[in-house]
Amino acid sequence: MNVKMEKKMKCVLILLLCCHAASPVKHSLKYFFTESPGAQSIPEFVAVAIVDDVQIGDSNSVREATPKKDWIKFFEDHPQHLQWYSLQSHDSHHFFKATIETLRQRLNQTEGVHILQRMKGCEWDDETGEINGYDQYGYDREDFLAYDLKTLTWIAPKPHAVLTKMRFDAHEHQFESNKNFLVYQCPDFLKEYLRYGKRFLQTAVLPSVSLLQKSSSSPVSCHATGFYPDRGLMFWRKDGEELHEGVDPGEILPNNDGTFQLSVDLKLSSVTPEDWERYDCVFQLFGANEYIITKLDKTLIRTNWGKPAHITATVVVLAIILTAAVAAVAAVAVIAYKRKKAPANASEQSETLNPQT
Structure with a gap:
């Protein structure tokens, strides 16, 4: 087992391949799917749904989609959302597993853990109403395919992705379905999630x-x-x-x-x-x-090289007070010591002058 690759995989689940930076007026709904057969310390397949950078649910290859605590009530009232999410996760797991095997053979890769990821979702500008959908794949932490909504075709940034692009482009019946999700269904989902989660999604904390x-x-x-x-x-x-x-x-x-x-x-x-x-x-x-x-x-x-004036003044005052306190304690200690010694000296003088006592 490639330990180094497995450590990278743990980071992949958090630092996913393709992240869009949202502007202050944009909201986003993202679905991340990650397949990593052969990894021992993490699930073989993980699907995560995120609204405005807040995770609302997840699933893996051995269980159905599970909503996070704040979202349980929503998915109970809208079971069709959970069913859709579970179906997407199930289909993606089997498709990803077969695709990784195809890529390994095409690239003559026989050992180690390999990672196939997909991020699809949408952004919605709540001021302008503008909608931007995206669907992207990554393989072994590199860009692999990206869906172009304008041309309804896949873009292959790497030579080894061209064959997969051609295979995806051949399935014309998937184009309208994908476009419908990115342009209509995903924004509708996002707006529903925002209405429900407004109380805790948009709670701003000042620094x-x-x-x-x-x-x-x-x-x-x-x-x-x-x-x-x-x-x-x-x-x-x-x-x-x-x-x-x-x-x-x-x-x-x-x-x-x-x-x-x-x-x-x-x-x-x-x-x-x-x-x-x-x-x-x-x-x-x-x-x-x-x-x-x-x-x-x-x-x-x-x-690191100096303090503001008011801090310096405070330090000086505290130093003076501390010095005075130490001096006072020392004076009290001297007086107490002298008082303690006085009776003992008097007794010694008495014994010298009157030996019969």
């Missing part, structure tokens, strides 16, 4: 925002952490106008608790000392109607 700097010559980083969902936007402004030069935007990264973080750096070489007050950092989160604005202020910057 804490800090100004960070590694050294006096480093850029100032505006860092937001703890926000949800992962649809945050952050940028630097000067006089209320967004800056595009002298800034280095980062990527949205996950935290261990399910929230997210984001940073954007500002190069101080482009900022004159007298202009600091003209700069600020803005964070905006989809689902929240407020902005978080942080002024470029030296006293707010957290660094």
Whole structure:
């Protein structure tokens, strides 16, 4: 068994092959199907349904589709959704297994674990009404096929995918069915899920925002952490106008608790000392109607090489108080020691002067 490949497979279930970045006004419904025959520590087949990056259900090769806790009530009231999902999972499992065997023979692959994935779904812009459907395959963590809704044909980015593309294109009766799902059925599903899950799908959590700097010559980083969902936007402004030069935007990264973080750096070489007050950092989160604005202020910057003035002053005061407390304790200890020694000295003098006692 290829241990290295199996470790990669564990990541594949989370970092799936093809992910679409959603803009702040877009909602998405995605179905991920993954087949990996030969892997021992994970199921041979896994199907996952995700709405706005929140998993609503899953299934594998040995059981029917199972909704997540928050979605049990919905699928009980809409059993046709669960039946459709289960049927899709069952058919995909057998189709994927046969396709992997075909690809292994075509590419002369005889050993190791091989991975076939499919992601199909849709995005819906709730402001413009625009709908975008997609259907994509990946093999061994590389793009394999992508469905083109405009031409109703499959696109093969790799030479070894051409034969599969031709075989898929030959099934013309599947084109209308696939188009109908991506353009009509999938958006209808998505809107139903959004209506039901609005209470917990769109609960926005604002972050804490800090100004960070590694050294006096480093850029100032505006860092937001703890926000949800992962649809945050952050940028630097000067006089209320967004800056595009002298800034280095980062990527949205996950935290261990399910929230997210984001940073954007500002190069101080482009900022004159007298202009600091003209700069600020803005964070905006989809689902929240407020902005978080942080002024470029030296006293707010957290660094590894120095502390803000108010923190330094606090440390000095605490040091003075601690010194005074130590001195007081020492004085009390000396007095107590002298008092303890006084009776003993008096007794010694008495014994010398009056030996008969």
